[in-house]
Amino acid sequence: MTKKLDGKVALITGAARGQGRSHAVRLAREGADIIAVDIARQIDTVPFDMATPEDLEETARLVKATGRRIVSSRTDVRDGAALTEAVAAGVAELGRLDIAVANAGIFGFGALDTMSEQQFRDMIDVNLIGMWHTLQAAVPAIRAGGRGGSIVMCSSTAGLKGMAGFGHYVTAKHGVVGLMRTAAIELAPESIRVNTIHPSAVDTPMIQNAPTYALFAPDLPPEERTREAIAPRYQTLNKLPIPWVEPLDVSNAVAWLVSDEARYVTGTELKIDAGEEL
Ligand SMILES: NC(=O)c1ccc[n+]([C@@H]2O[C@H](COP(=O)([O-])OP(=O)(O)OC[C@H]3O[C@@H](n4cnc5c(N)ncnc54)[C@H](O)[C@@H]3O)[C@@H](O)[C@H]2O)c1
Numbered sequence: 001m002t003k004k005l006d007g008k009v010a011l012i013t014g015a016a017r018g019q020g021r022s023h024a025v026r027l028a029r030e031g032a033d034i035i036a037v038d039i040a041r042q043i044d045t046v047p048f049d050m051a052t053p054e055d056l057e058e059t060a061r062l063v064k065a066t067g068r069r070i071v072s073s074r075t076d077v078r079d080g081a082a083l084t085e086a087v088a089a090g091v092a093e094l095g096r097l098d099i100a101v102a103n104a105g106i107f108g109f110g111a112l113d114t115m116s117e118q119q120f121r122d123m124i125d126v127n128l129i130g131m132w133h134t135l136q137a138a139v140p141a142i143r144a145g146g147r148g149g150s151i152v153m154c155s156s157t158a159g160l161k162g163m164a165g166f167g168h169y170v171t172a173k174h175g176v177v178g179l180m181r182t183a184a185i186e187l188a189p190e191s192i193r194v195n196t197i198h199p200s201a202v203d204t205p206m207i208q209n210a211p212t213y214a215l216f217a218p219d220l221p222p223e224e225r226t227r228e229a230i231a232p233r234y235q236t237l238n239k240l241p242i243p244w245v246e247p248l249d250v251s252n253a254v255a256w257l258v259s260d261e262a263r264y265v266t267g268t269e270l271k272i273d274a275g276e277e278l
Contacts, residue, residue, distance in 0.1 A: 148191030239275025
């Protein structure tokens, strides 16, 4: 049976775990070969554990289990030259590039008037400049194919409204929308589509960690801040009666956006948010 992405190659940043891993496996199941990049080490201003090299290896194993190929590397999206090199190496091995999913991101918290300069800069560097680097690394390779392509940038519901307690994240995620809207115009003549996705809370290590639980349930004593206790707090954000969406829900949206079924969809802010934004 022909699959939606047969013969295509997709770049995915932040692919070691969470949504990035889920996108890699989902797109591979649709027939795409994968170029996976992840920093796979800690950034000091991130208050929870980031992915490891073992996580990235596990993504590679899962993609290979679908029968597709994967070229993975430990690459920091803050380093534009390194990312361009990683993409070029992937394209050299897999033959082409059609899709880029700019997914790598970090989270953290603090009030805007008191957070450190380093915290704010790291956030903008990863969550905004990293997305621009991904575009810069991917577009020449997509363009070289002359077949058009699709770029998806991961924003958030925090890219559509103000939210207290993590203003650097909100700022970066709004910036991604500006990046997307402009790139969608600039690249449209070459049939390269650019869209953003806006999930509400997603069940990944980014939200399932003690420091983030403390943000959502400061009133609970630390020992009571469990996944079960925190779920109703997250649920208050959504209209649908669920605490969070699953990575696969976001991957399903990505798989559609990058496929020919969405061939005339560009410049769209696609919410996968359980009604949070209503
Ligand atoms: N989890 C949520 O609730 C949620 C909601 C909306 C949007 N998002 C966004 O979704 C995307 C994926 O996050 P997730 O939920 O899978 O979290 P996650 O922490 O599980 O995964 C993020 C991945 O990005 C990688 N990464 C971070 N900085 C990097 C860098 N400089 N270079 C390369 N890789 C880097 C991490 O190592 C990790 O593997 C992020 O952009 C995040 O902001 C998350």
